Each structure stands twice: as C-alpha cells, then as structure tokens.
Amino acid sequence: MQQTLTLHDRDELITPLYKFDRKFWMVVAFLVAIITPGMLLYVRQLVLGLGVTDLNRPVFWGAYLVNFIFLIGISMAGTVISAVLQLLKVNWRRPITRIAESLTVFGLMTAGLQIVMDMGRPDRLVNTLLYGRLQAPLMWDIASLTLYLLTAVFALYLQLIPDIALLRDTAPTAAPEWRKKLYSILSLGWTGAKEQWRRLEKAITVVSVFIIPIGISLHTVTSWLFSTTVQPGWKSTILGPYFVVGAIFSGIGLLFIAVSLAALSSLALACSSSPSHLPVNIINTSKNTSLKLFTPIWAGSSS
C-alpha cells in the first residue's frame, strides 16, 4: 500500500531535497553566521582555558550546564510524548511525533556537546571510556544520555522508514547515485505491505515502551547529578521529580511552539505522509490543558 504523490506534493516535498533554492541558502547563511562566531569563541576557550567564561569559585558550573539541563529537558518532549501517544494509539499523533522526535534527537546531541564544551580537558574525553567509574554520577549521565540518544534516533528512524522508501521510489533520475543507494539501504526494502506496516507498528510500540523509562532515568539521573553535590539548593531529594516534571512541562512547551510554527506555515501538516489533518483547535485545547495541569505541579515541586 505504497502511497502515490500528486505533482503538487512532489514539488513541495521532493524537489527541495535535490534543488536548493535561494531561501535554503539564506537560511544556511543565517545559521553559519550564528555558528561561526560561536565556534571561534569555543576555539578561544580551548586555547585560553575555561577562564574566558565568567565561572569562578564557588560557581564552578554555569551557562553550559544550564544549557545542558535545558536541552535535555526539552528533549523529554519528543520521544516520551510521542511514545505515550503511540501507546495510547492516538491516531493524529504522526505529524507531531516526527517533529517531537526530531526535537529530542537534536536536543540531545546539543546537550552532549554542552558537556564536552564545559570540560576543562575535552581532549581527554576518551578517559571516560578508559577509566570510567560506573559509580560516578557523571557516568550515569553519560550512559543514560547515550542510551536515550540512541533509542531516540532508533525510534525516529523506525518512524521514517516508510518516508525513506517514498524517497527511494520517487527519486528523480538525475539524482546522485549515492543518494539513491542510501535511501535504498535505509528503507530496508520497505514496500508498504500490510505485514510490514504491522511489524513496524509493533516495533514502534516496543521502542515506545523502552523509551519512557530511559527518558525518565535521564532526568532523574541528571537531577541526582546535582543532588550528589553539596551546593546549597541542590542537595535535595525533590530534585528527581522536579526535573522530570520540569522536563515534561518545558518539553511540551517547546513542542507546542514547534507545532504551532509548523501549523502556521502549514508546511508540516502538508508534508506528512499520512495526511490526517490535525485541527488547530486540538493543539489549543491540549496546550491549555497541559499548561493548567503542569504549571502547578512544577511550581509546587520547585518551591
């Protein structure tokens, strides 16, 4: 039951993957303009040491760690939420899960980078493998983050298999050979057969079951990472639930922002491979509900 594409869809969805228009390059230029100074400043930090940050005694951890917490917080959104929706068999989940899981994967990747950037000796990162102590909270964090990232990537990949097959089948003849090959390998021989759909659904469900505890573990571990220190305000048992609730709260928040933006440009919904249109009022309703639900919980645990 492979889908067919209208000409309009093909223009909208496939062509931009092969032909990069001005708008695309402008976005790239904009992003490069942001990243380049950042990279240069990071090189400066590498050369001069972490002294270039305004960290000091006793504030040993600063913006990098805040970013880290923020990013893994919002990464909670994606996969856990899509997993919950998957398990509850909500049928309008598809367009959301794609966005949510992308947020997770990219969020986690950036979060991992934050840790590396925060290290005084990033060149010795490999020591964590060579001499790693599993008793150390940072190692739990590394393990948990890596596992969550891998699982999230896997979940996103599973969701994407039919799409990749679509790309494989709709590739223009002028397309580079390596891309055709890549799509062919990644689509794992997807034909859209009913049995394949059944197995995929099952696999996604299994991963969803896994990913919820892994996600929760990442947030509790990160909170314990703080509560094993003796800094005032950190050394507290409430930090576990506080982080989890905070993560769900902020994660959903970010998801709403992303989905709203997508809905505004009507791009995300249009490009979904299963076009069960998500009414905007559903977004609004659930946004209100979750805000009302989570704000008191989060505020409660933080006070």
Add this chain to the structure above:
Amino acid sequence: MTDWCMVIDLEKCVACQGCSIACRMENNTPVVSPEEAKNGRAIRWNDVFPLPVHFGPDQGEYPNVKMHYSTRPCMHCKNAPCVKVCPVQATFVDEEGIVRQNYDRCIGCRFCTVACPYGVRYFNWSEPQWEETLAEYRNPDQLSVNGSLEGPAVRPVGVVEKCTYCVHRLEKARARAAAEGREFRADEYVPACVQTCTGKARFFGDLDDPDSTVSQLSKSLRATHLLEDSGAHPKTLYLAEG
C-alpha cells in the same frame, strides 16, 4: 597501615597565612592576576579565612563581637565525596589515606569541585603563569605514578588540583630512606604547611600509630572536624579554641 593525618590547633594558629604561601611555593600553585583573584579564582590549596566568612549583624555588635580565623587544607576524607563523583578516577584515596589527584587523567568536569563540602579543590581556569623571571623559583620536583603526573610540577590548564599533604615529599623521603638503605620512619615527612607553621599549630603523622602525636591529639576533648555532618568523614582534625 599508615594513615596520614594533620591536626590543626586553632588555639595556636595565628592566621599568619604562612601555610598558604608555603604551600604555593612547594606545590607551584600560580599567582593569578588581580582581576582573576577578585573574581574568586585565586589558587591557594591551603587557605586562611575569617569565620564567619560574612560577618553579619546577627553575629554581634561592637563591642560584643568575636572574630575567628580558621585555616583549611584538604580534609582527606575517609568517605571523600570528590572521589565518589569523579567519573575517571582521577582522584582517589591511596592506601595511606591521602586523597590524591592524577593530573594527567583529570578531564576537568569540575564535578569534584562542586561536590567537595570544603571547597579545597581548585580548577585551573587558565594556563598557570609566572611572569618573566618569577618562573625560576618553581619547585623542580616531579612525582609521577604509573607515568601520570601527580607531583608539584606545573599542572596544565583545565584540570582540577588540590592539597595532597605534599605527597611528593613523602615519596622523596621514601626514596631517600631507600637510597640510604634504611627503613622509612613516619617522622621523616611533613607537608610544607606543617613545617612552616609560625604558631606550631600544625601536627602531622600517622593516625594509626597509637603513640604518634596526632593520635594522642585526636583523643583531645577539643578535637573536632570541620562540618562533621557532611557525611564525608573528614580526617584532618581541628583542636577547637578555648
């Protein structure tokens, strides 16, 4: 088994800060620029400070005021939080009860610095520098264990460093005893701060030896630890004032 321990008699301590500078000269801790120092980045493994650190109105008003001063090397905890949080075992308690630091392995995550209840762990925010000729006086000693730097030779930027009870002095004393073909005795080794203490307030020795000065002093009614409730089981002992 030897269990090295320091005892500080606060009644004899006169807050002269000789220990701070003796430590600096012995262990090659750099002088940081005035701006860095004001930003709380001075590296003095052994620091002297007023207590309470921030003297507020609730601590009394003139003339009913009593300032105190304390001095603080590493506590060499038996249940050291820094060791427990280190992801790469760059810091560890050795067989003789000294919390040591492997400067070649440390990844600079600064977890130990936030975990230490006593703030004795110092991060090299920038490349340690000695202006021009000042570099001449650096201690040439270099202790390496299994090829990894642990001694007073200058630590690179980005690693955490700390008081090691001058463990290189211990190794030097051992090497000397071995070279002279005799048994090493516990009184052949004291850290630099103990040696220089103007008030003779510091004592050092083997806590496991019931006859040593430190174990005798540890039985004193004045003997106490800094933040005994920290759960870290700090070892460095204080003899309280009064």
Add this chain to the structure above:
Amino acid sequence: MTKPLSRRDFLKVGGVAAGSAAALGALKNVMSAKADAVIKTAAEEKVVASTCHLCSAGCGILVRVADGKAVKLEGNPMHPVNQGALCPKGQAAPELLYNPDRLTSPMKRDRATGQLTQIQWAEAIQLTADKLNALREAGHPEQAVLMHGDTRGQMRSFLTRFMEAVGSPNVVSHESLNIAAAKLGMYLTQGIYGLPAYDLENANYVISFGANLLEAGPNPQRTISGYTFLRRGRATRGKVVVVDPRQSITASKADEWIPIIPGTDAALALGMANVIIKSGLVDADFVKNYCFGFDNFASDGERKGFRDFVLENYDPIRVEQMTGIPSTTIARLAGEFAGNGPAIAIMPGKGGLLNGGFSGVYTAMAVHMLNALVGSIESTGGVMTQRYMPCVDYPRLPSDSVAAKGMKTIRIDGAGSKFPLGRNSYQSVADQILEGASVEALFLYDANPAFETPGGKRFADAFKKVPFVVSFSSFMDESAELADLILPEPTFLERWGDDHIEGLGYPGISLYQPVIEPLYDTMNTGDFFLKVAEAMGGTVAKAFAWKSYEEVLQFRLKDIGADWELLKELGVWFNPGYRFAKRGSQHWIENVVGAERLNAPRDGYFDLYSRELNCFLGEMKKDELAKLGISQSGDGAILPHYEPTVFQGDEAQYPFMLNIITLMSLGPRSDAANMPSLQEISGMTVRETWDSWLEMNPESARKLGLVENDRVKIESPFGAISSKVKLVAGLHPDVVNMPLNQGHTAVGRYAKGRGVNGLEILNPASEPLTGLAACTNTRANVSK
C-alpha cells in the same frame, strides 16, 4: 527482507556492550591501584642557612637551592626566634629574589630630563667619592646625610662608622616612625634605650596594650612563638588580654579583648596601677628597694611620688570615663595582673604611641611601670633586657680634623637639639631641608621616605634641594625615582650580612649569606662604601682597610664563639639561656636598670618618677610645658599620666580617627608590596585582595548610608584619598583603619596602583620633645 532486530537480541547486544565497558574500566582501576611512583628532582641540590630580611624579626632560614636556583625557604630549626617556622613574607621571598621588576644595574639620572642612563660601578664609586671629598674639602662633611631603614647587625655600625670617618653625625634611622616611642618609654623608666624582651614562655598573664603581637611589631615571629607556647605549649595555659580599639587578629585570638577609646591606654594602665597599689598587691620589695619615686620624696622640697599621684588621679571610676572600660573590668584586670604572676604588660605598637604630643611616651612609661609594680622586671616570666653578642671593636678612627669638626655639628634631623629627647627624627629630615638646612649628599639605605613617612610627598620637594641623592634600593621605589644615583643592592638572598637576634633576651648572631650568585649587576652597599672609602683616600681609606664587607663581618664576629665556617654552616650562633640578674647586683646595675642613662644617675633604680625626664622637663614652667602639649606641670609632668590626644582636625568636621595598620602579609617594607603572593593574601581579614581598604564599624557605616565595598572619600586636614569600605564589626565606631604598604606609585608592577596610601593624609608633624612622627592623631571624614 531484513528482519527487524528482535527485542531479545537487542537486550543481549546491549548487555554485552555495557558489561565489557564496565569490565574494561574496572581492569584499568585495578591496574592503577598498583602504584609505581617515580620522583624526579633537581640534579644538584643544596641547602644554605641564612637570615630573612623581610621584617625586623630576622628569622633564620634554610634555602633550598636546586640547580643553582633558590626555590624554597624553610625556617631554620636552630634559630631561636622562629624555631623552624616561617611567615608568609619569608615563604614568598623567592618572589623578591626573582622579581621581574628588580633593578639590574647602577644608574644615573639626569636631573633636567629625568633620563636614566646605565653606568658602571666604577663610575658610581668615583662620583660618590668625589662628592664626599668635595664636601670634606669645603669643610662641611656634615652635609652628607644617611637615612636608613631597619638596618641592623653590623651594617648599622658600619654605616655609622663610614659617616663618622667622613665627618657627618647625620645617620638617621627610621625608628622615629615606629619603635622609638617604646624605646623611650623603656629609657625613661628602666634606663635602657632599647626594646625590652619578654619572657612569654614562662609568663602566666599577658596584657598587651594594643601591641599587635601576632601580626606586626618589631619582632612578630618571636612573639608568636612565645605566645603559642604560653597558650598550648606547656602544661598550664597562660591568659592573654589585648587592649585595642580594633579587634585585630591578636585581639580575636586572645582570651579577652578590651575595646578602649583610642589613645587612652595610659589611663587604663594607671587605673590598674591604682587598684594594684590600693589592694596592696605591689611587689613591696621591688618598689621599696629598687625603684625610685614610688613614695613621696624630698628634693628641693616635697616631691610627689608615683603612689600618691596615681591614687589621687586614677581611681577606676574616673578611668572608666576616660577609657570607656567599666571600672569593674579595670579592677578585675588589675587583680588578675597582680595576682596571677608572672605577668607582663606589653607596650603599645605605633598606633597607640605616635599620637602626637608626649602622651605616647607617657603611655609607654605607664604600661612599663605596671611590670615594675608587680616585680616583673628581670624575673622569670617577666621583662628581660636584651643582651648582645660581643663584637670586636672597630679600630680607632684615624684622627682627622675635618671629620672631628663635622662630627661636632648639630644633627640635621634636630635630634638632641630641636628635639632634645629624640635620637632620630626620620620624617623631619624633609622639613629641615625645606626649611633651609644644607644637605649636599643624601644616601638612602633600606629607606623609602617618600612613601613610608606621613605626608611623604614632601620628600619629593626636599630631594629637589639636595644636589646628590643616592638610593641603594633593589627596586625603583618612590624615593629611588627621585634619586640621582640608583645603586641597587642585591636582595638579602644574594649578599653578606648579619643580624642580632632580639626578643629572647640572650645574645645571638644570625648570618645572611649569598645563597646564589647575584643575579644582576648589583653590589652590596657595604662593599660599595669600602670601595668609596678606598677611592676617597686619606683618613677615610685608612679607616676602612677591609677588602670586602664579608671581611668586615669576619672581623666583627671573631669573638662570638663560633668560627666563620661554622657560622656559615649553621647560619646562626647564640648563647642560649638568659641569666637573670639578681636585683641590685653589679650585673643588674651594668646591664639591666639605668645603665644607659645619659643624665640621671646610673644607680640601678627603676624610675617610677623619671629622673631622666626631670632633667628635661623639671625646670619648665607651665606654659613651656603647654607648648610641648603637656597639660600637667611640676611633678605631674614628670610622672606618667594620661594626656588627652590633641587631634588634628575638628571633631565635627572630621568625625573619625584614622589609623594605619601593619599587616602580617605585606609587612612594613616597600619591596614586599611587589611580591604578588603577598598582594594576593593581603586583605584576608576583610576578604579583599590586591587593594587597600577602609575598615569601618558597620553601625557607623550605616549612619552614613554606606555598605560594604562602597567607594568613599577619606578626607583629613592633610589631604583626601579614596578607597573602598569594609565593614569590621570589631572596631570602635569612631575609628577607621587603612592598611600600610598599599597604594604605591612605584616599586614595580605588582605594587603600583594597588589602592591608596593612607600615610599620605596623616599628620606629617613631629613631636616637639622627641622628634617622633605624630601621625595617629589625625582625624578624618568619610563620605561617599
């Protein structure tokens, strides 16, 4: 068709991966537990015994020299002053030796352009010799002046001898800035011009009148050693009481802190004396048989003695009003002091003594008399008199009419003439020059008057009037910046020298020796003057027949009981064990009481009624005394009494009393301010670093709307500076303090521009009788 990975397979793979990672880590951990320690050190090591020169204590040091570099100083365990200990200044000494701002060669300054040119030592020697010869030929050798700082050991006598050979009596010590008041207090009572030594080790009760035993003072390390032994080094613990308007470290470590209204220490001491006399707790034998003037006596009529004077004037109830200390406390302190002997009363540091007028000396006398009342003079656990090693006398100076004439002239600083009781008046040299005294050559040895005197900036003007100013400083300090010739001396780690061991009573010599070859083209000032003498020729050359300063030391120290090689090896030689003189014995008369009186009889009587002072003030009328700032007349002026401080500045306009405190870390020497480690730790008590500050009582600050770290303007009648406020709860509300040795405008990169120098706005006057600096009587206003 690719089969998706089953759940079981996935778990299996994951488990194996995690397990092997853990095992690998564990294996590494096991491997690192087996220690294979390798200690590498310098190829060539030696330890050289020497003496520290960073404050006046003169601690023995053992310098570790590794591959020709002085890398670490330790205290010399043989040395009786520090007994193996070393304070932060001594520990940081390599920063002085290897300081990047050291002067590397002799230099000459062109006055017109201010340009410095490097010169050879031979030229410097010739210039100096020519100058001195020219002065001698003109018949005015006294126009050569030497100002020196804390110059001890043989260097002082050597320099004095050189100036004598040239023909100038003008060797001016900086003691009028600090310890001369205490020395005078000792002189006018006990008849010894010098600081007493205290047997702290055996004392039971010590009351310090503002002497910063643990931080500053003439010999901090000696008092620290004694103090800690007294507290916890022996079976019974002594009690320490500190009287001070500021809760210094000494006061906070003491058993009791007695906050007092500044400048009223004399009243407290006399109030205690009152109680001790009234309660019959005096050492009757001592005051009756070995003191002069306890009872009323007859001499040109009935004269009032100490007892009646104190009983009439210093009832604790009255003293309470003067000092702000409850009369019950005064009575208790007196009882404790007299009843728990051996007890020592320690004279104030400069803060309490240099408060203008003669009141500072009265204070020192009153405090020292407490020791006499309880018989603590020359007794175990009491006050000792410092003995010195016998040094071989210099050969007699060849007779020389020019020098003899020069030596008969009055001293430039007015000591002995303008200031009849004074022996040195360092800060007034500038005033004398500005008033027209003729100075043709000025040598600055170990001295930085442009910085370290109150209102030191006037030295800049004074130096302009002197055509030939020579500085021997190792650093380009404030005074060297104004000098014509800058002849850097090597640091104390690179030169020969010696020091008398002081503070323990018994005699000893501590040796400085070059622990490494001098780093730069510098010359020991002793060697320099030997060479100048040689170049001058004539009688001066004859008076200095030695080849080097090291030879001078060998000559002088021949009879100390250790030969030169042994002294070099040990770094110190002393005759331990203080022999207390029996009261009234020959030994007593020759060494302990009255031996150095110039006018009054040297009869071994401790003066409670100072006959020496009577020689100066006895004939004076009330109005003459009033001119000297003494409100009492007749016997009252001779007997120690409380003289209210005459402040500079109106109380309404300048509500605070400004005091300058010496820190343990930076100490008194200008070059120490250029040692970065010391700068870093300088403000420990107020959580400050690399800066000066103004200490203020929190309540006073609140009234002015100030909070910690506010920048304020500190204004006195003599100028205004600005610094940041630090709140210090243990401080009298009317007192503000600033640290000494910050606010340099020269010396080097670490010292320059660190805060402000509080001395700038202190009263630059000199006390009219003694020539002491009158600086702690300055009032100040603090505003945002």
